Amino acid sequence: AQSVAQPEDQVNVAEGNPLTVKCTYSVSGNPYLFWYVQYPNRGLQFLLKYITGDNLVKGSYGFEAEFNKSQTSFHLKKPSALVSDSALYFCAVRLYPSGAGSYQLTFGKGTKLSVIP
């Protein structure tokens, strides 16, 4: 079955330190991967996506993600964490067509990032 997983419910990091939020996937063929961030009482905001090409993808707010095909991972990273980065982060994958023929965007369960001053 095709799926995306976020193995950590919560990640704590000190302000100024590098951060990593993990995501692994299981799909047939080439995956199309996305990261979204959700602040309290807000909708999801798109951060970045991997479609093809360079394995290191750069996105909004200084975030980047590294696609690793051999490890089936798409971890979100930032060199220096800010307190304002504290939020809920979701990894998502576009799945191959369902029975109705659409490319469904499926989300992981989310990882809560807390950046400690």
Place this chain on the structure above:
Amino acid sequence: EAGVAQSPRYKIIEKRQSVAFWCNPISGHATLYWYQQILGQGPKLLIQFQNNGVVDDSQLPKDRFSAERLKGVDSTLKIQPAKLEDSAVYLCASSWRGAVNTEAFFGQGTRLTVV
């Protein structure tokens, strides 16, 4: 550009009552999605429209949930009758198209509490 608009922001109803949510997508976006996000979980797709046609409603509980997008622009999602387990945030999203490489843009959501 204006984002995805949703209303209401909050709704509290009793079980067995009905409720409707409204969504206006980003102008020009052909694809519209409704997601259900239960507390502590990732969003789950309920239904996906391409213009005014349904392309995926495989996870929509059709005995109680319905959705429409009559003119290919705004959309409504209805629940009738509501159950306690329907308490969740209902997110609307849109994208330029439903292709595999396009990201979706989300509204702020409607928080539904069923008591």
